[in-house]
Amino acid sequence: MEWIEMLGFGPQGWGGVLLLAALMTVALTLAALAVGAVTGAVIAAAKLSRFRVARVLGDVYTTVFRGVPELLVIYLFYFGGSTLVTTVGQWFGAEGFIGVPPFVIGALAVGMISGAYQAEVYRAAVLAVSRGELEAARAMGMAPLVVFRRILIPQVLRFALPGIGNVWQLSLKDSALISVTGLAELLRTSQVAAGSTHQYFTFFVAGGALYLVMTGISNRIFNKAEAQVGKSFRRNFARN
Template sequence: MESAFWTLLSWGPDGWSRSIAYGVFVTVSLALATLPLGLLIGFLVALAKQSTEPSLRLAGNIYTTIFRGLPELLTLFLVFYGAQFGIQQVVQLFSPGTAVEINSFVAGMVALGVVFSSYASEVFLSAFRGIPVGQYEGGYSIGLNKGQTMRLVILPQLIRIALPGLANLWLALLKDTALVSVIGLSDILRQSQIAARVTKEAFLFFGVACLIYLVLAIISSFGIGAIERAVGKKEMNR
């Protein structure tokens, strides 16, 4: 029985390790592609929510309310099927009969990105509120404009304050990538599901999937710790 398990987990023609390794690659690639998108949108939404312009604050609050309130899976379906339908209708106006398909990787990246950004905006907003107003005034007093003050004075402090919260969101993002298996993307969970269905060894392959996600989380924790130490050293050297 043990040898049969090792055969199923081998790289050979009867094993599934190659397929699962590809799923790991897809999962990590999706998470890494989603991260900058989510951070950028989250930062912009946080700026909007603390703006003096009421319409920007309202738009930012509506954005976070919607994407924090909707289940992640429903957001994924809305992006994958809804965006595909909308684009299809627009294309039909200019080129009747042309079929449009949304790439599942792109759909997953966008859906997870907007969900991630809605939570990241709250982390950034809390970090902004943790920076004293005097930091802005100090930047202006030495001749920096708003953009320079943000880049040179505020952003370094913002990153340090927001880093723990963003680290938690990254770990949540890694787990949320499992949702893309429902739209056909060959991530860890989908490859494990296929292997379990074909071999009838569900416990084995779902157990392997659990271990892989735990290993990714542990590696991420070490990486986050290294980043926090590097940021802390920079602050001490200033």
């Protein structure tokens, strides 16, 4: 059948190109999740701070990046980032327009959006940790760094992991919006293949199927991670 040949790995097939685009989507989402993890941790710390200014700044960040449409954020990062780089380049004698790599823009834009959601996940996880355990650790003379490493972080990871899984799925879908910058991720490649062959339904269905496959694999990975963390936590609790 013609559609099987088009989705295959032969000379006329787009199968290999679509798989490479899916890997690009995963790489972009991983980079965005890493950016969001760092940003989210900083914002969560600000929202939990005893200083009012830090709390206000944290609230402003999460409100803006959760309230502004993701596509608008990507446009602002893409055009604003290129304008900034071009301006800085001109200061050092460069001429003409300097574009920022779409992958970098995508990772930063989706990462900053992800950071707003991860901040709320981390904040809720910290608040879920028993205050009694922390006070008991301090009463035993544990150093703050030891309390942070041995008590706070393991429990925050346990409480935050389900939320991080949801943020991952959100970032995976948001990565499709980076197609507007020209990055050859899965949606952009599906569009190119559909336009080249005029088989729009076939390639958009194939792209959607690959997204579902990535989502299914991601769910299994996070479910196993949650089970492993829960098992380790119960084992440590029983040992203590």
